[in-house]
Amino acid sequence: MPITPDPTTPAGAAVLDLADLMDDLQERTGQWPGADTVSILEGWLHRFSFAIEENLTSQVTGRAWVLRRWDRHSDDVTLWSDKASALASLAQHVHSAWDDVAGEDGVPLRPPADDRKAVDLFYELRQDIEGYTLYDEDIARCVLAPRNPSLSDAEECAEANSTAVFHAMRGPDDEGLPCMEIAGILVFAYLDADREAVRVSVHLDTTDEQLVRADSTVPMVVEIEDTTVFDNLTPLPAPAQPTGWKARFRRLTRRPAPSGGGKCRQGG
Incomplete structure (x- = not known):
């Protein structure tokens, strides 16, 4: 079944434009020369975008602390959920390597009990040999809008x-x-x-x-x-039906009034 382009849509109008271009080429040359046809199609195709747009958006889902620690033998990067945990990991390394600085220039034989102080003192003494960086970064993902x-x-x-x-x-x-x-x-x-x-x-x-x-x-x-x-999903219950004398009173009040405004007509 032939497809009729819709001139009211951008795609339909483009197809009709291409038909006009090819008809004009046919009238001028009596055929569709390959070079001319390629030139026409090249210009026509540039009107279209064939990129697949997923409409992705970046979404921040959390944060992580990035710890990079390096020395002469290694360069390691680890991720931590909070700063205290990253410092605790760093302090664990400092405690295990404290013998490398103990006793030098009045440095105590045992590391300070406070992790922050132990880390600062150790890396101050080892700044030309090893070091670290610690910072927080967003954790993001790309999702459909x-x-x-x-x-x-x-x-x-x-x-x-x-x-x-x-x-x-x-x-x-x-x-x-x-x-x-x-x-x-x-x-x-x-x-x-x-x-x-x-x-x-x-x-x-x-x-x-x-x-x-x-x-x-x-x-x-x-x-x-x-x-x-x-x-708030459950609908409100219907009002309870009146019973007893209240129901009877309401029925009386709903009775229609007698014709003539309620006055009795006298005969005679």
Whole structure:
């Protein structure tokens, strides 16, 4: 079945333009000379982009501490979830190699108990022989630009769940709080010293639009262990039907008024 190009679309208009170019070539030369045809097609194909755009976006999923330690025999890079762990690893090496500096220029025979002091003193004395760098970096991934998931579509829900991100604190001095993010919803869970409690806070201001209902609420169920503590999915119960004298009174008030405004007509 022949395909009719649609001139209202960019692709259809381009096909019709190519047909005009080839018809013009046919009229001028009586044929389609190879060199002329290649030249026409080359210019025509430049109007198109054949790159596959996945619409990827970079997403920060956490942070890691990068420790690089080198000496004359090795150059190692390791990743750590927090600065204290990286320093502890570095201090372990310092303790094992302390004999290399012990007793020199008043250096104690045993390393300081404080990891930070031990590391600083050791590498100050060994700066021409070995060293280290320690810094934090974002951990990122490239994902398809998130689309608004539908709660009725299991596949879309699974896709959204797989892109959930945990935002950890950088350290005790960080003013932020640990947070999980999914479909624009932010869930904070942390220890609250002021309330002396484990506190969970849900923020819905940036929720994906497709999850928001017509009444501007987000369907949600919150559970602790096996107990549901919040549920806005269950519709409100219908008002109870009145019984007894209340029902009788309501029936009386709904009776139609007598014709004539309630006045009795007199005969005669």
